[in-house]
Structure formats: C-alpha cells, structure tokens
Amino acid sequence: MKKNKSKENFIITLCDGPSCIHNKSKELKRDIEIQLEKKGLSDNGRIILSGCLGMCSKGPILIVNPGYTIYGHVTEKDIPEIVESHLVKGKPVSRLIIDEDHLYNRFFRVFGDVGFFGKQMRITLRNCGIIDPESIDDYISLRGYEAIAKILSDMKPEEVIEEVKRSGLRGRGGAGFPTGMKWEFTANQKSDEKYVICNADEGDPGAFMDRSAIEGDPHTVIEGMIIGGYAVGSAKGIVYIRAEYPLAITRLEKAIKDARDSGFLGENILGSDFSFDIEIRLGAGAFVCGEETALIHSIEGSRGMPRPRPPYPSVNGLFGKPTLINNVETWANVPVIILDSADWFRKVGTEKSKGTKVFALAGKVKNTGLVEVPMGTTLREIIFDIGGGIEKGKKFKAVQTGGPSGGCLPEKYLDTPIDYESLAKAGSIMGSGGMIVIDEDSCMVNIAKFFLEFTQNESCGKCTPCREGTKRMLEILTRITEGKGEQGDIEKLERLGNLIKKASLCGLGQSAPNPVLSTLTNFREEYEEHIKHKKCRAGECRLLLDYVINDKCVGCGACKRICPAGAVSGNPKTPHVIDKSKCIKCGQCYEICKFGAVDKK
Amino acid sequence: MQTSLENDRMAKLKKYMADVLEKTDRPESYLIAVLHRAQNLFGYLSRDVMDEIALTMNIPTSHIWGVATFYHYFKLKPQGKHSIAICLGTACYVKGAGDILRTIKKELKIGIGETTEDGFFSLHEARCLGACGLAPVVMIDDKIYGELTNQKIIEIINNYRKRDRKSKEG
Ligand SMILES: Cc1cc2nc3c(=O)[nH]c(=O)nc-3n(C[C@H](O)[C@H](O)[C@H](O)COP(=O)(O)O)c2cc1C
Ligand code: SF4
Ligand code: SF4
Ligand code: FES
Ligand code: FES
Numbered sequence: 001m002k003k004n005k006s007k008e009n010f011i012i013t014l015c016d017g018p019s020c021i022h023n024k025s026k027e028l029k030r031d032i033e034i035q036l037e038k039k040g041l042s043d044n045g046r047i048i049l050s051g052c053l054g055m056c057s058k059g060p061i062l063i064v065n066p067g068y069t070i071y072g073h074v075t076e077k078d079i080p081e082i083v084e085s086h087l088v089k090g091k092p093v094s095r096l097i098i099d100e101d102h103l104y105n106r107f108f109r110v111f112g113d114v115g116f117f118g119k120q121m122r123i124t125l126r127n128c129g130i131i132d133p134e135s136i137d138d139y140i141s142l143r144g145y146e147a148i149a150k151i152l153s154d155m156k157p158e159e160v161i162e163e164v165k166r167s168g169l170r171g172r173g174g175a176g177f178p179t180g181m182k183w184e185f186t187a188n189q190k191s192d193e194k195y196v197i198c199n200a201d202e203g204d205p206g207a208f209m210d211r212s213a214i215e216g217d218p219h220t221v222i223e224g225m226i227i228g229g230y231a232v233g234s235a236k237g238i239v240y241i242r243a244e245y246p247l248a249i250t251r252l253e254k255a256i257k258d259a260r261d262s263g264f265l266g267e268n269i270l271g272s273d274f275s276f277d278i279e280i281r282l283g284a285g286a287f288v289c290g291e292e293t294a295l296i297h298s299i300e301g302s303r304g305m306p307r308p309r310p311p312y313p314s315v316n317g318l319f320g321k322p323t324l325i326n327n328v329e330t331w332a333n334v335p336v337i338i339l340d341s342a343d344w345f346r347k348v349g350t351e352k353s354k355g356t357k358v359f360a361l362a363g364k365v366k367n368t369g370l371v372e373v374p375m376g377t378t379l380r381e382i383i384f385d386i387g388g389g390i391e392k393g394k395k396f397k398a399v400q401t402g403g404p405s406g407g408c409l410p411e412k413y414l415d416t417p418i419d420y421e422s423l424a425k426a427g428s429i430m431g432s433g434g435m436i437v438i439d440e441d442s443c444m445v446n447i448a449k450f451f452l453e454f455t456q457n458e459s460c461g462k463c464t465p466c467r468e469g470t471k472r473m474l475e476i477l478t479r480i481t482e483g484k485g486e487q488g489d490i491e492k493l494e495r496l497g498n499l500i501k502k503a504s505l506c507g508l509g510q511s512a513p514n515p516v517l518s519t520l521t522n523f524r525e526e527y528e529e530h531i532k533h534k535k536c537r538a539g540e541c542r543l544l545l546d547y548v549i550n551d552k553c554v555g556c557g558a559c560k561r562i563c564p565a566g567a568v569s570g571n572p573k574t575p576h577v578i579d580k581s582k583c584i585k586c587g588q589c590y591e592i593c594k595f596g597a598v599d600k601k
Numbered sequence: 602m603q604t605s606l607e608n609d610r611m612a613k614l615k616k617y618m619a620d621v622l623e624k625t626d627r628p629e630s631y632l633i634a635v636l637h638r639a640q641n642l643f644g645y646l647s648r649d650v651m652d653e654i655a656l657t658m659n660i661p662t663s664h665i666w667g668v669a670t671f672y673h674y675f676k677l678k679p680q681g682k683h684s685i686a687i688c689l690g691t692a693c694y695v696k697g698a699g700d701i702l703r704t705i706k707k708e709l710k711i712g713i714g715e716t717t718e719d720g721f722f723s724l725h726e727a728r729c730l731g732a733c734g735l736a737p738v739v740m741i742d743d744k745i746y747g748e749l750t751n752q753k754i755i756e757i758i759n760n761y762r763k764r765d766r767k768s769k770e771g
Contacts, residue, residue, distance in 0.1 A: 017731065018731040018732035018735075019733075019734045019747070022735055057734040206733065208729055244674070244727070281634065284672030284673070284675060285672055285673035286671060287728075298633065299630060300627075301660075303667055303668055360733065363692050363695050364695060368736075369734060403691065450694050451691075454728075591751060
C-alpha cells in the first residue's frame with residue numbers, strides 16, 4: 001500500500017537497534033499500530049524503524065514527529081497515552097520525554113534543512129533516526145542524491161577531488177590519511193579498470209559506528225561511493241562488510257537495488273555518460289581483513305593476508321588495478337562536502353582535523369551509545385557531559401580509544417581535544433571510534449591483556465615478531481595477573497613491544513603492543529603492585545585476592561560444601577573460616593554465599 | 602548415505618555456483634561467498650562439501666581448506682542445535698563478560714568453538730554485538746540477552762533445555 005506523503009501528519013520513529021530490540025521495541029510497533037487503528041489514524045502517518053539512535057541505555061527509544069519529541073524507556077502501557085495525548089491532542093507526554101541537555105539529542109531539533117552554523121553535530125549520522133532507511137524517497141526528500149546531480153552537471157572529476165582535498169576530510173578508518181590526496185593518487189593512475197571500495201569490516205571489538213551508519217542511512221554511503229567513482233574514473237564499487245551484520249547487509253542490498261531502479265546506479269547515471277555500480281562482498285570474521293591489502297586479498301577469494309606497501313592500493317589494488325579504499329564514515333561525509341561546500345566543512349573541527357567523528361561510547365559510563373561530535377571536543381565533554389559521567393558513583397580511571405591498536409588515557413588527559421594529532425601525542429590514537437570508559441573496578445594489566453589476547457588471536461601469522469612476539473608478551477602478562485610476575489617483566493614487555501612495532505609488516509602487528517605500552521606508561525604502578533606485592537587494586541585478578549569470611553556468616557555451610565580444596569572449616573551455625581594455605585582462589589564460595597559473608601580482598 | 606534433504610541442499614549450492622560461474626567475471630574471487638552459501642545451507646563446511654566446491658569451481662581443495670580455516674566465521678564441524686555467542690567485545694569485557702564465560706563453560710562443560718555432547722549447544726565468541734549498553738551480552742541463535750549475571754545466564758540456558766524437553770514430550 002503506497003501512502004500519499006503529503007497527507008502525512010506524523011511520523012513515529014522506533015529504534016530497532018540491538019539494545020532497543022532487546023528492550024522490546026519490535027513488540028511496541030504492533031501496540032502502536034493497534035492504537036492508531038483504534039483512533040482511526042493509521043492512514044495519517046507512518047511508523048519508521050531506524051537503526052541505533054545512540055541512546056541505547058534509555059531504550060526502547062521512540063521519536064514522535066511533529067516536535068521531534070524523544071521518548072525513552074517506553075513500555076506497552078505508555079502507548080495509548082502517547083497516541084491519545086501527543087497525536088490526537090497535540091500534547092507530548094512529558095513524563096516520558098528524555099530531555100537532558102545532552103549534545104546527542106540537541107541535533108534532532110537543530111535539524112531543519114542544512115543548519116549552517118557549525119553547531120550541527122551530526123554530519124555522518126545526519127539522517128539516522130530521521131528518515132526511514134529503507135525508503136529512497138525519504139533520503140531524496142532530505143537532498144539525497146542531489147550531490148550526484150550536482151557533480152554530473154557542474155563539476156569535472158578534478159574539481160570534485162579539489163573540493164574533497166580542500167575540505168580537509170581525513171580517513172575515519174583509523175589512520176587519518178587525507179582523503180582528497182588518496183583520491184588524487186587513484187585518479188592519476190591510467191588504467192582501463194579501477195575499483196572503489198567501502199571498508200565496512202569494522203574490526204574494533206568494542207565499536208559499532210559503521211554498522212549503525214549503514215543500518216540507519218545506507219544511501220549516504222552509496223552516494224559517497226558514486227561521487228568517489230566519478231572522481232577517480234571507476235565504474236565499479238564494492239562494499240566489503242562483515243557477515244555478522246545481517247540487518248546492515250539487508251538494508252544495503254535494498255538501497256543498492258532502489259538506487260539502481262531510480263537511475264543513480266548503473267549505466268549512464270542520470271543520463272550522463274558516467275556509469276557506476278556497486279556490489280556487496282561479505283567478510284568472514286578476520287580482524288586483519290580490515291587492513292586494506294588483506295581486504296583486497298579477501299575480496300579476491302584468498303586468505304586475508306596483508307602484503308607490504310608500497311605499492312599502495314591506489315596504484316596496485318584489487319585484481320592488480322588502481323583501487324580507492326575508504327571507510328564507511330569517510331564515505332558518508334562526502335555528499336555533505338559536495339552539497340554544503342568544503343568551506344563549510346572546514347569550519348567544523350580543529351586546524352588539522354576537520355568535521356566530526358562518531359564514537360561508540362560504552363563501558364562504565366551512564367549513557368552508552370553512539371555520539372557524533374565536532375573534532376576538537378574534549379574527552380571530558382564526551383564522557384561527562386554527553387556520557388553523563390561514571391556509573392554508580394564510581395571513580396573514573398581511564399578511557400580507551402582506538403581499540404586493540406590504541407591506548408588507555410588517565411584523568412590528566414581528559415581535557416585533550418579529539419583530533420588525530422592530540423590523541424597521538426597523548427599516547428593513544430583516534431582509531432575508528434571505539435571509546436570505552438574504565439572505572440576503578442577494572443585492572444589495567446587485565447585490560448592490556450584483553451587487547452593483546454585479541455590481537456594475538458587475530459594475527460595472520462605471516463610475520464614472526466607479530467605471531468610469536470605477541471605470544472611471549474601475552475605469557476608475561478598472564479603470569480603477572482596470576483601473581484607470578486618477576487622483576488624485569490616490565491622491561492621485557494617494553495623491549496618486546498617496541499620490537500614488534502618496528503618489525504611487523506602491517507598495522508595489526510605495528511600497533512598490537514600499544515595497549516600494553518600505553519598502560520605501562522600511564523599505569524605503571526599497577527603493574528609494579530602486581531609484580532612486587534602480588535596485589536590487584538581493582539580486585540579483578542582473582543589469583544591475587546584473598547578470600548575471607550566476615551562476621552555476616554551464619555554458618556550455613558554452603559561454602560564448605562562447594563569448596564573444591566577443602567579450605568573451609570567450621571561447625572554448622574557457627575562462623576566458618578577459610579584456610580589461606582589451602583585455598584586455590586576459585587571464587588566459588590564467594591559466588592555461592594547468600595549472606596555476603598565472603599570478602600575478596 | 603545422503604538423505605534427500607542433503608541432496609536438495611547440494612542442488613541449491615550447485616545452482617548457486619553455476620550462477621557465479623556464468624554471471625561473474627572472476628568466479629574464483631567469489632569463493633568466500635560460495636562458502637557462506639554452503640555454510641548457510643549445511644550449517645558447517647564438511648570435507649565433502651569442500652570437495653564438491655573444488656570440483657565445480659575448479660579451485661584446488663587445498664586452497665579452499667586454507668581459506669575456510671583462515672576465517673573464524675566458517676565452521677568445520679557440525680554445530681549444536683542452538684548457538685550461544687558470548688560477546689567478548691571491550692565493553693562487555695570491562696563489564697564482566699569473562700565471568701559469564703567461565704560460568705557458561707562450567708555449566709555446559711565445553712570451551713569456545715565446541716559443542717555439547719548432546720549436540721544441543723555450541724559455544725562461540727563474538728565481538729561487539731552492537732548492544733554495549735546492555736553489556737555483558739550473549740546472543741543465542743538470533744536473540745540477544747543482556748545485563749547478564751552468572752545466575753541469569755544459567756536460568757536462560759535452563760529455559761532452553763526445558764523448552765526442548767517439552768517439545769519432545771508433546
Ligand atoms: C589491522 C587493521 C585493521 C583495520 N580495520 C579497519 C576497519 O575495520 N575499518 C576500516 O575502515 N579501516 C580499517 N583499517 C584501516 C584500513 O587499512 C584503511 O586504512 C582504511 O580502510 C582506509 O580508509 P580511510 O582512509 O577512509 O580511513 C585497518 C587497518 C589495520 C592495520
Ligand atoms: S603484522 Fe601480524 S597481522 Fe600483520 S602481516 Fe604480520 S603477522 Fe600478519
Ligand atoms: S575460593 Fe575456592 S578454594 Fe578458596 S575457600 Fe573459596 S571455594 Fe574454597
Ligand atoms: S539500540 Fe536503540 S538507541 Fe541504540
Ligand atoms: S562489546 Fe559486547 S555488545 Fe558491544
């Protein structure tokens with residue numbers, strides 16, 4: 001059934017991101033439909049399912065337009081009231097409105113047309129939550145595909161490249177290479193065939209920006225790629241996306257088909273002599289395939305092993321042809337630059353880092369979800385103003401950016417502005433957008449070990465330093481967390497780490513030691529405590545803890561029965577005790593005690 | 602001995618490969634797509650299936666084997682009825698996914714990548730399921746369970762077992 005959009009009086013946007021689905025957003029859709037039906041409103045508006053809206057901890061999220069009122073924690077019982085009060089009487093239901101002055105919900109209100117004041121927070125995610133990601137008409141109604149019309153009628157490929165260069169856009173996949181320069185290198189190659197690739201492999205294990213960008217607004221990425229294809233003289237685009245992202249894949253497939261049916265993809269786009277089409281290729285769960293040369297091997301149908309660069313893909317890429325590779329978020333910026341001009345884009349951000357960056361904020365922070373901020377925003381603003389600070393009144397300890405290639409920054413770096421250079425100077429990296437907040441309950445040695453376990457597991461095995469060196473480092477870290485750390489371990493870790501960085505072929509190995517090295521710099525005393533005093537101040541390394549029974553013990557005997565080491569003694573109904581010398585620190589007594597009588601110290 | 606169901610699946614896979622061979626320029630580059638399709642159909646990549654792909658696509662089995670073992674997504678052994686994927690992404694990890702994993706391992710008596718003796722559960726690790734706000738998280742088949750505690754995960758596992766028992770009885 002096709003609805004007449006001019007008669008549309010309202011739009012209800014329901015988040016169908018993973019957190020909101022868990023909080024029953026899908027069930028709400030039916031409840032809303034039933035209520036609309038009851039009030040005879042079914043034909044006056046529509047319900048949109050959008051990807052993650054970035055307010056996951058307040059889910060399920062529902063946005064009602066007119067008014068762009070954001071409702072959080074909505075349950076089935078609230079639906080009749082929302083429909084009756086908001087839609088029929090025009091009075092929003094104030095008790096459900098999420099109305100904290102967080103940057104992330106301000107954008108909904110500033111979004112009219114193209115707000116020009118540099119306050120626009122959402123460039124990449126500008127349409128997410130606003131349009132129906134499965135409707136090309138919605139995308140077009142917000143100036144979608146207008147950039148294609150513009151370049152095809154008024155701009156030569158060189159001019160497009162010049163504009164992207166002037167915008168100052170840098171790669172959002174992690175390394176921050178100037179996008180316009182990359183385009184120019186690829187354009188300058190003479191070849192009968194060239195490729196344009198969108199890297200949607202999103203390997204950082206704590207991040208989901210690219211996935212949400214595609215789920216919420218797939219056409220933006222497609223439009224960006226078409227512009228890239230035109231600029232470098234390529235007729236073929238490929239999106240390399242993780243197989244673990246089924247919803248993003250389905251939405252992308254539909255968007256590509258719709259774009260083709262509307263004449264934005266395929267032969268002679270919009271009647272010009274430019275032809276371009278896009279194909280989807282699935283990854284298969286290998287972190288190293290996010291690296292561009294490995295990714296190319298994977299598309300070619302081989303094992304995703306990196307190779308030395310140069311030659312860079314812009315010269316010798318997919319099937320030996322010049323290839324332009326950019327990240328999802330990078331692509332999503334391109335249509336905006338073309339439409340709103342490089343001059344406008346340059347106004348957002350810092351001297352060397354222009355535009356905005358999307359982060360997946362998570363960990364021990366109150367408001368988790370996606371945030372998009374102008375470059376230059378400080379870590380403190382993101383974590384405390386947008387993120388609402390640390391959960392449960394705990395103390396901030398560190399923030400991790402850049403995932404397994406990045407580092408952990410302590411409090412003294414909280415006022416660091418987010419840009420490629422400042423973060424690198426502080427000892428971490430921008431990375432692709434994972435931002436994990438760590439509080440006093442987490443052990444930094446353990447965090448470093450977590451990342452190293454990941455990279456060691458994902459090392460493709462081609463270079464010995466990366467394959468074997470990370471294994472040695474991991475052994476040392478494991479020893480330290482088990483209370484078997486030795487004098488000299490810290491120095492060994494540093495030596496090995498620096499060696500691996502220097503001697504590895506690809507970015508995986510070159511950056512794998514970073515989480516360890518950065519925690520060694522910023523949290524050295526925690527390593528020392530583990531090694532010298534066999535203590536873990538966060539209480540996470542269980543083999544370094546002492547289990548002690550306190551005076552809450554009622555003598556139920558549960559711990560005594562479960563203890564595999566026979567370390568607990570005591571008569572029924574009298575306080576029990578743990579024999580430290582027998583205890584193997586398995587923690588079972590702690591878990592089974594119903595009276596909170598076992599302490600870990 | 603092949604069942605008719607399996608013949609049917611094999612026919613589908615062959616059709617898919619025929620399409621790739623016919624409609625694409627560089628069919629060998631679609632190997633990973635073919636493996637995805639095969640795993641989709643059969644649940645895992647058996648030696649027989651890989652041989653068939655080798656024959657049809659004219660790619661050495663050794664190459665296919667190399668590719669299938671390189672990528673974590675491909676399963677080389679039959680899988681349990683339900684797949685439990687525990688998220689070991691960073692956000693889940695700092696919120697105690699390690700503990701949940703220990704509990705699951707103990708409860709099911711299997712490690713990551715293994716299947717329970719009764720063939721009911723397989724255990725996998727996942728990296729960020731996009732639900733960090735609910736950390737720690739597991740995904741059982743297609744359903745996400747969040748804000749887990751040791752107790753909660755055991756309850757969830759038991760519910761699956763109970764439902765299975767009921768469906769067998771009635
Ligand atoms: C181990 C490793 C993993 C990577 N993973 C990703 C990834 O998941 N997504 C991504 O866009 N870039 C990733 N990159 C960076 C890519 O190699 C490449 O630089 C990037 O896709 C270029 O796009 P950009 O200039 O738009 O950032 C990774 C690099 C390395 C070394
Ligand atoms: S550095 Fe590691 S991941 Fe990269 S090519 Fe060498 S072994 Fe493979
Ligand atoms: S931690 Fe384990 S070994 Fe130690 S007393 Fe408790 S149950 Fe026994
Ligand atoms: S999943 Fe709904 S806001 Fe993130
Ligand atoms: S880290 Fe587990 S869902 Fe994101």
